[in-house]
Amino acid sequence: MVNNIAGLIIISTLIFLIAPIFVVLFIQVYNQRKKKHAEEKELLKITFQQELLKTRMEVQEQTLNNISREIHDNITQVLSFVKLNLGLIDEVNEENQNKITESRELVAQTINDLRYLSKSLSFEYITEHGLVKTIETEANRINNSGLIGISLNIGGTPYSLGEQRELVLFRIFQEALNNTLKHASAKHLKINLQYSKLLFNLTLEDDGIGFTTEPGNNKGSGLKNMQNRATLIGAVASISSAPGNGCLIKVILNPIESQLFDDGTVTNRFG
């Protein structure tokens, strides 16, 4: 009798428990897989976008480098030749001589400007001289042009952040500088580079007309580009501005953290 009841209990348990236990386990496993799949998909999407951005940047750098070489090798050479030819002209009256001298000065000015431009476009120049020197050169050029007053402050002991990172940081600086010159109507631009063991901080602050940083603002694409570039090297770019209050751009980088590029040493990526 006891055996019979025990047998009945076992059989009833089989009937009523195995199927629901299976279904509950199945639902758990399914939901876990679904979550994992969604996470993997998201990670793939982010990785793809980063790869896309990286590729775009590589193409950009290569193009800029080519243009830099063309300017240096062709255009400045031709202009030097023009300047030389103008110097060889003699037997002219005083008025024409003044015009020739003026033209020679303008050509010399153009050659200088093109040399600066060539340097700023070339990643080879940037990687050779480092971030600080390159920003200094650019700041001096802008100050000499009289377009805007730039003050450069370097805190801490500068060290190399890696060629790739410094190149990207310089491009961010160029984008910010371009925006200030084109849109801000600013009189002054403060550039601050702070070097410490754990952090590198690049700050650009102008006293221009400012802008609204709300979503949907059409001015956002260049700023988005800056943030994307910063993300690529593991940095964080923050942009704060308000109409009438100028613009403040901060790029913070922890040199020790890993990022998408290699450890910052030379690669053949840009030719």
Add this chain to the structure above:
Amino acid sequence: MVNYAPIIVINYIIQMLRYFTLNTIPEMLCFLIAIICLSGNKSLVWRLFIPYLFFICNSEFAGIYLKSIHHPNQWPYNVLLPLQIVFNNLLFINIYRQYLKNTNIIYIGMLMLFIIYIYDIFSHGFLLFNSNTYNVMSVIFVVYSMYYFYIILTDNRYLNLKSSANFWWVCGILFFYFGSTVVNLFRGRLKIQLSSGHYLTYYIYGILNIIMYGFWCYTFICKRWSTTLLD
């Protein structure tokens, strides 16, 4: 003059009450919910649930009535059996088609069941229940259900299981037919008559029915009011 009308009415109600059993109540509820939820459904297969459940209820009532007049009452279930085979297989085909190009295996299963059904009829006549067909059908449906779970687990598209009508319908099928299979295997040990006059298997099937029709009610509600990735 004694008024027999109330006694007749009460007697009639008592007679009617015997049709409300552990099996028929969940079936009738499910049928009502099917009418409410599936009447306007675009899919013909899902709309066919309504007449299918109607037949199920009628088969049960016929079985109860025949038993009450002491006639053999197994043959209505033999009438229902081919409907069960066709309808459930049809629904499996409808579900599998969302994942598989080829559903021929289900047609083969259906053919096999009909062959066994005809064999059963020839071997013991129409009045006795075709238990071989039923047993094989239970096993086949359990296999189909497990295969469905395997398919959705390995598919790249993910369902919201909570509101997936297909998933809950298959769960109902799995619970009922898995339970049936186990009962069939241990029928000898479970054939114990209880004090109520029913066998233990009657109560087990009753609970299995409640579970299956409960799942089906939820399925119909999902079908009516939720949208999922694939349903």
